[in-house]
Amino acid sequence: MRTVNPEEHARxxxxxxxxxxxxxxxxxxxxxSTARICRAAGIGSGTLFHxxxxxxxxxxxxxxxxLPRNAExxxxxxxxxxxxxxxxxxxxxxxxxxxxxxxxxxxxxAVFQVNRDEEFARLIMADTAQVRSALETxxxxxAAAGRPLPFPPGRVAAWIQxxxxxxxxxxxxxxxxxxxxxxxxxxxxxWLTGGDASATPPGTRTSPQGDPTR
Numbered sequence: 001m002r003t004v005n006p007e008e009h010a011r012x013x014x015x016x017x018x019x020x021x022x023x024x025x026x027x028x029x030x031x032x033s034t035a036r037i038c039r040a041a042g043i044g045s046g047t048l049f050h051x052x053x054x055x056x057x058x059x060x061x062x063x064x065x066x067l068p069r070n071a072e073x074x075x076x077x078x079x080x081x082x083x084x085x086x087x088x089x090x091x092x093x094x095x096x097x098x099x100x101x102x103x104x105x106x107x108x109x110a111v112f113q114v115n116r117d118e119e120f121a122r123l124i125m126a127d128t129a130q131v132r133s134a135l136e137t138x139x140x141x142x143a144a145a146g147r148p149l150p151f152p153p154g155r156v157a158a159w160i161q162x163x164x165x166x167x168x169x170x171x172x173x174x175x176x177x178x179x180x181x182x183x184x185x186x187x188x189x190x191w192l193t194g195g196d197a198s199a200t201p202p203g204t205r206t207s208p209q210g211d212p213t214r
Contacts, residue, residue, distance in 0.1 A: 013051050016041050017065070020058045025105030029059055029113055060120055063110065067127050070094075074134035083141035084193060087160070090134060091189055094164050095182055104172030111169070128161070135160055139193065147194040156192050163188055 019041035023032040034055050038048050052058045073093040077086035097103060114121045135157035143153045151159070167181055 012047075016043065016048060016051055017058065017062055021062055021102055021106060024059060024062070024109050025102040028105075028109050029055070056117070059109070059113065060123060062106070063120070063127070064123055067123075067130070070127055071130055074130055077134055078137055083138040083145065084147075084195060086138045087135070087142075087189065087193055090131070090138070091160070091164070091186065094131070095167070095185070098167060098171065098182060099178035103168055107168045107171060132157055132161055142193055149194045150192060159192055160189055 016037070020032070020037045023036050023040055026032075027036070032055065034045065034048060037055070037058065038045055041048070052061065070093070073090055077090040077093075080086035080089060110120075110124065114124055136154055139149065139153035139156045139160075142156075143149055149156050163185055167185055170176055170181070171178075
């Protein structure tokens with residue numbers, strides 16, 4: 001009886017996913033065939049189908065594998081004594097892949113797939129929900145500690161998540177620079193969470209009640 005080495009199995013699976021990510025980023029889901037993935041990974045079709053039954057399963061796995069890592073980051077963020085430290089940890093985690101050159105193509109492919117694949121849409125929604133819940137917990141704690149948030153905690157959490165999503169969707173633009181966009185996003189998060197006053201967007205002043213005015 002042939003035994004399976006878990007470490008070797010995980011290594012080969014990761015190798016296939018890495019090869020597939022490059023193909024999906026370049027050609028989209030429809031433009032990528034299992035034969036193309038096999039060539040990129042240097043494997044035969046029998047090996048590929050031992051790990052994944054369909055091309056769709058491979059694409060799902062690329063994003064599903066992020067859920068446990070994101071859940072762990074959310075848990076670590078919530079466990080921080082200071083909610084601002086938790087928000088910083090979570091934002092840093094979620095920005096980790098922003099400089100990856102595959103991001104523009106994969107983000108575009110994901111947006112297209114969400115609109116036609118209910119299972120994939122549920123997967124993305126589950127990830128979105130766990131991040132939103134963590135952000136809402138942390139911003140609620142900030143407000144309870146007396147931090148002058150510009151909006152209610154739930155709206156602050158929604159804006160942070162929206163900015164993170166927008167950063168990835170803009171990664172394919174000609175003037176996109178990961179370091180610049182990351183620095184600007186952190187500045188905006190700082191303003192949204194009532195932190196560094198220098199993070200206030202230009203032309204915005206804050207009323208005594210903490211409401212932004214022009």
